[in-house]
Amino acid sequence: MSFPNPRHDHGRCVSGALKTAENKSRALGLRFTKTRRKVLEILWQSHSPLGAYDILDRLQEDGRRPAPMVVYRALDFLMEAGLAHRLSSRNAFIGCSAPDDHHEAQFLICDQCGSAAEVEARPIAKAVEETAASAGFRVQHRVVEITGICPNCQN
Amino acid sequence: MSFPNPRHDHGRCVSGALKTAENKSRALGLRFTKTRRKVLEILWQSHSPLGAYDILDRLQEDGRRPAPMVVYRALDFLMEAGLAHRLSSRNAFIGCSAPDDHHEAQFLICDQCGSAAEVEARPIAKAVEETAASAGFRVQHRVVEITGICPNCQN
DNA sequence: CACCAAAGTGTTATGATATAACAAAACATA
DNA sequence: TATGTTTTGTTATATCATAACACTTTGGTG
Ligand SMILES: [Zn+2]
Ligand SMILES: [Zn+2]
Ligand SMILES: [Zn+2]
Ligand SMILES: [Zn+2]
Numbered sequence: 001m002s003f004p005n006p007r008h009d010h011g012r013c014v015s016g017a018l019k020t021a022e023n024k025s026r027a028l029g030l031r032f033t034k035t036r037r038k039v040l041e042i043l044w045q046s047h048s049p050l051g052a053y054d055i056l057d058r059l060q061e062d063g064r065r066p067a068p069m070v071v072y073r074a075l076d077f078l079m080e081a082g083l084a085h086r087l088s089s090r091n092a093f094i095g096c097s098a099p100d101d102h103h104e105a106q107f108l109i110c111d112q113c114g115s116a117a118e119v120e121a122r123p124i125a126k127a128v129e130e131t132a133a134s135a136g137f138r139v140q141h142r143v144v145e146i147t148g149i150c151p152n153c154q155n
Numbered sequence: 156m157s158f159p160n161p162r163h164d165h166g167r168c169v170s171g172a173l174k175t176a177e178n179k180s181r182a183l184g185l186r187f188t189k190t191r192r193k194v195l196e197i198l199w200q201s202h203s204p205l206g207a208y209d210i211l212d213r214l215q216e217d218g219r220r221p222a223p224m225v226v227y228r229a230l231d232f233l234m235e236a237g238l239a240h241r242l243s244s245r246n247a248f249i250g251c252s253a254p255d256d257h258h259e260a261q262f263l264i265c266d267q268c269g270s271a272a273e274v275e276a277r278p279i280a281k282a283v284e285e286t287a288a289s290a291g292f293r294v295q296h297r298v299v300e301i302t303g304i305c306p307n308c309q310n
Numbered sequence: 311c312a313c314c315a316a317a318g319t320g321t322t323a324t325g326a327t328a329t330a331a332c333a334a335a336a337c338a339t340a
Numbered sequence: 341t342a343t344g345t346t347t348t349g350t351t352a353t354a355t356c357a358t359a360a361c362a363c364t365t366t367g368g369t370g
Binding site: 002003088089106108110111117119121123124126127128130131132135136137138139140141142143144145146147148149150151154 | 157158243244261263265266272274276278279281282283285286287290291292293294295296297298299300301302303304305306309
Binding site: 186188206207208223224227246 | 356357358359365366
């Protein structure tokens with residue numbers, strides 16, 4: 001919901017996210033395969049967005065690095081399933097922190113530590129709706145990515 | 156300010172934009188060189204964002220296509236000068252329609268005809284500010300890009 | 311004018327991000 | 341097990357962007 005304290009128990013973030021993903025996939029009849037799980041786990045290893053090729057680097061287990069397609073396909077799955085998001089302004093990806101409702105998120109991205117927070121910002125969504133409406137525009141997707149300095153980096 | 160009527164006098168958009176750019180450059184002591192002018196003119200040839208390589212294609216005059224650097228450098232200049240914007244969600248560029256005040260714009264982008272409108276959306280900016288403030292986040296840049304169907308394409 | 315420093319351009323090379331296409335394997339289910 | 345569907349592996353290629361360096365233009369200074 002916002003920037004996590006640097007000393008939080010991050011292991012629980014990861015295990016919680018994986019557990020939720022598993023449940024959601026089962027509920028929707030989707031196949032949460034080994035690669036997909038591994039990619040989501042890598043995404044959750046930090047609260048910073050990761051580039052596809054960074055994920056690739058961390059994906060090699062037995063010294064053999066898979067082809068880019070592998071990771072892009074897994075990311076496509078995760079995004080379709082509402083388990084991850086893409087940050088256009090960074091060409092990077094991050095695990096969704098509210099996968100229960102299928103949504104389009106807004107992000108705050110720290111230029112200093114690189115971490116990103118997915119925010120529930122009803123007022124932003126509302127303002128966007130109204131602006132669009134007054135231009136006679138029918139909204140399909142929203143990209144809202146704010147960069148700056150996070151609370152943890154302001155000291 | 157919003158989506159132009161398809162039958163508007165687009166020649167005036169182009170000549171106005173070039174004239175304004177010239178004035179602004181002179182006022183700021185910047186050099187509005189031939190390449191920079193040409194790139195801005197190409198950007199303004201439509202109200203749709205253009206990829207850097209599309210611009211390159213249109214830049215070849217005597218059959219010789221310049222190297223990508225040429226166009227990226229011109230775009231960097233135009234963006235620094237507040238004469239053009241980059242649309243992250245499309246990897247594309249568009250002429251700024253309000254170059255007088257130096258701002259960060261929000262965009263409505265039509266998925267059907269590809270045209271984009273720069274909107275002055277104070278409420279969006281305000282909502283972003285407030286959301287960030289309540290998360291203790293200090294805002295530096297905003298990316299707000301909304302896709303959907305423009306009024307001209309809704310029939 | 312002759313000089314110089316700063317800004318801009320041309321060019322080659324390379325880095326970074328993303329997708330196309332097709333064969334092989336795994337899976338679901340009947 | 342037979343069958344069609346989904347997922348994976350792999351090779352190749354498309355698309356977007358920057359590094360580095362030599363050369364040219366520009367605008368000021370003596
Ligand atoms: Zn965490
Ligand atoms: Zn930070
Ligand atoms: Zn116009
Ligand atoms: Zn349209």
